[in-house]
Amino acid sequence: MIRLDHLTKRYGATVAVDDVSLDIPAGAICALVGPSGAGKSTLLRLINRLIEPDGGCVQIGGAEAGTLPVVALRRRIGYVIQSVGLFPHWSVARNIATVPRLLGWETARIERRIDQLLDLVGLPPSLATRYPHELSGGQQQRVGVARALAAEPELLLMDEPFGAVDPVTRRTLQDALLEIQARTGTTIILVTHDVDEAVRLGTVIAFLSHGRLVQAASPAEMLRAPASAEVAAFFGGPRLGLRLLQTASAGERADFARTIAGEPVEAEAMLDEVVARMAAAGVTSLPVKDGQGRRGVISLDDVVAR
Amino acid sequence: MLLARPAAWVGALFLGLTFGMDRLAPLFSWLYPDLDRPVYTRAGFPELALSHALLAGSASLVATLIGIGAAVLATRRAGRAFAPSLQALTSIAQTFPPVAVLALAVPATGYGALPTLIALILYGLMPVTSATLAGLASVPAALREAADGSGFSPVARLWQVELPLAAPLILAGVRTSTIIGIGTATIGSTVGALTLGSPIIDGLSGSNPAYVLQGTVLVALFAIFVDLLFGEIERRLPRL
Numbered sequence: 001m002i003r004l005d006h007l008t009k010r011y012g013a014t015v016a017v018d019d020v021s022l023d024i025p026a027g028a029i030c031a032l033v034g035p036s037g038a039g040k041s042t043l044l045r046l047i048n049r050l051i052e053p054d055g056g057c058v059q060i061g062g063a064e065a066g067t068l069p070v071v072a073l074r075r076r077i078g079y080v081i082q083s084v085g086l087f088p089h090w091s092v093a094r095n096i097a098t099v100p101r102l103l104g105w106e107t108a109r110i111e112r113r114i115d116q117l118l119d120l121v122g123l124p125p126s127l128a129t130r131y132p133h134e135l136s137g138g139q140q141q142r143v144g145v146a147r148a149l150a151a152e153p154e155l156l157l158m159d160e161p162f163g164a165v166d167p168v169t170r171r172t173l174q175d176a177l178l179e180i181q182a183r184t185g186t187t188i189i190l191v192t193h194d195v196d197e198a199v200r201l202g203t204v205i206a207f208l209s210h211g212r213l214v215q216a217a218s219p220a221e222m223l224r225a226p227a228s229a230e231v232a233a234f235f236g237g238p239r240l241g242l243r244l245l246q247t248a249s250a251g252e253r254a255d256f257a258r259t260i261a262g263e264p265v266e267a268e269a270m271l272d273e274v275v276a277r278m279a280a281a282g283v284t285s286l287p288v289k290d291g292q293g294r295r296g297v298i299s300l301d302d303v304v305a306r
Numbered sequence: 307m308l309l310a311r312p313a314a315w316v317g318a319l320f321l322g323l324t325f326g327m328d329r330l331a332p333l334f335s336w337l338y339p340d341l342d343r344p345v346y347t348r349a350g351f352p353e354l355a356l357s358h359a360l361l362a363g364s365a366s367l368v369a370t371l372i373g374i375g376a377a378v379l380a381t382r383r384a385g386r387a388f389a390p391s392l393q394a395l396t397s398i399a400q401t402f403p404p405v406a407v408l409a410l411a412v413p414a415t416g417y418g419a420l421p422t423l424i425a426l427i428l429y430g431l432m433p434v435t436s437a438t439l440a441g442l443a444s445v446p447a448a449l450r451e452a453a454d455g456s457g458f459s460p461v462a463r464l465w466q467v468e469l470p471l472a473a474p475l476i477l478a479g480v481r482t483s484t485i486i487g488i489g490t491a492t493i494g495s496t497v498g499a500l501t502l503g504s505p506i507i508d509g510l511s512g513s514n515p516a517y518v519l520q521g522t523v524l525v526a527l528f529a530i531f532v533d534l535l536f537g538e539i540e541r542r543l544p545r546l
């Protein structure tokens with residue numbers, strides 16, 4: 001879907017993005033992580049051509065982005081900017097309607113879409129007529145996400161979209177994003193400083209440092225074999241192993257040939273939740289049940305197995 | 307509701323005096339017993355006021371259009387190099403005394419309304435241009451990024467995002483420009499333009515303080531009235 005080919009961007013002496021090559025298949029969620037100033041936001045801006053590269057190119061759906069009409073290209077790409085950037089003179093509804101209006105959708109279709117999106121990002125319909133300054137920071141962020149999603153873009157660039165929302169809402173929004181992604185097959189590139197978010201959402205994690213792409217791999221691969229001490233430190237240093245528990249679910253490790261008594265864990269539950277349950281109950285095995293009503297068992301050995 | 311606004315009262319007073327100045331002849335006779343003709347008659351006050359308003363109004367309109375247009379061009383990518391020179395140019399235009407501009411314009415255009423109009427336009431440009439530059443600069447970079455990232459065309463970004471957000475500052479510039487214009491139009495009478503300055507100039511040269519008083523009060527009321535009107539418009543702008 002999107003290919004970065006030796007992409008470079010300089011600002012004076014700083015090389016903000018340094019010879020980055022990366023392939024992101026259609027339907028993937030690429031979590032872009034790395035320390036502050038690593039060039040994550042710059043990379044997103046290169047993709048929707050808010051800035052032009054000093055070297056290399058971006059290919060979107062097989063076409064070189066530099067050759068496409070830029071305004072039309074951007075309307076196909078949803079963009080959540082780091083600083084939210086809602087238009088202060090427009091209501092929430094009008095903000096969400098930004099791209100559909102640019103695309104000339106019919107009013108009725110836009111209205112339906114606004115209701116849908118407010119629901120999707122967990123905002124009450126009554127907020128539609130409010131203005132951005134009448135919202136909390138987290139609510140503003142969610143409107144920003146809704147605005148980016150409005151025209152069902154084939155590519156979604158999100159720069160720390162959930163930074164200002166509380167952890168519980170954040171999880172809900174992550175679930176909503178996964179659901180949207182599963183339904184529409186949108187390719188997503190998401191910048192985050194939240195390691196759990198990267199592991200939870202990313203099908204691929206790309207680690208950037210000083211403009212360079214240090215490692216791009218699936219969460220499990222990256223956690224098992226971090227390419228550098230910096231990457232290892234980012235994912236928790238000595239506690240990195242705990243994050244590995246977030247990359248597999250109980251169902252993937254359980255033995256469905258037998259079961260034991262007790263309150264079962266859901267097969268979709270991640271291993272960290274299983275361990276938490278074990279620790280709370282003081283046991284090393286737990287019953288598992290899946291969506292089809294199958295019963296199984298998962299032990300601590302299964303959890304830590306490779 | 308409307309009557310509770312000072313703009314309405316000042317406006318009513320201005321119109322009342324404009325149309326009823328003749329009836330105040332006894333008052334002026336009492337104030338200045340030595341004068342033969344206590345009320346200005348060379349032209350009617352309604353005519354003077356209308357001519358004054360048209361002159362100041364059209365100059366403000368032209369200055370506003372040119373000023374906003376120049377500031378917009380100077381903030382677009384193609385015109386960015388001109389922004390500093392534009393600032394400098396409009397400040398220079400402001401440092402010319404209006405009388406000097408008038409004096410310079412007369413040989414080129416002859417006596418009458420035209421040199422006044424030119425002077426007023428030149429004079430009105432500076433507040434509008436610098437206010438528009440300031441207004442456009444006040445639009446946060448994040449909003450321009452959000453607009454560009456959403457796929458606004460440059461023109462759509464200007465109309466839908468930048469100008470609405472710059473509107474309060476631009477309006478303040480237009481207000482200043484218009485008020486200056488109303489005051490400055492007064493001296494247009496020295497080169498033959500018909501304005502509320504005519505009784506003042508004639509009164510000064512003919513030692514008729516009543517004429518001076520009549521012209522001054524009307525110009526002042528007119529300026530205050532228009533200023534209050536702008537205040538009303540500003541009040542109606544959405545608060546962000």
Ligand SMILES: Nc1ncnc2c1ncn2[C@@H]1O[C@H](COP(=O)(O)OP(=O)(O)OP(=O)(O)O)[C@@H](O)[C@H]1O
Nearest residue numbers: 011014015016035036037038039040041042043082
């Ligand atoms: N417009 C610009 N002009 C000059 N330097 C810039 C510009 N934009 C970014 N940079 C520099 O490029 C580097 C990368 O910046 P970028 O914003 O991409 O970092 P980031 O990874 O998004 O950081 P953060 O996590 O703090 O948002 C930084 O050193 C930054 O100072």
Ligand SMILES: [Mg+2]
Nearest residue numbers: 040041042082
């Ligand atoms: Mg950033």
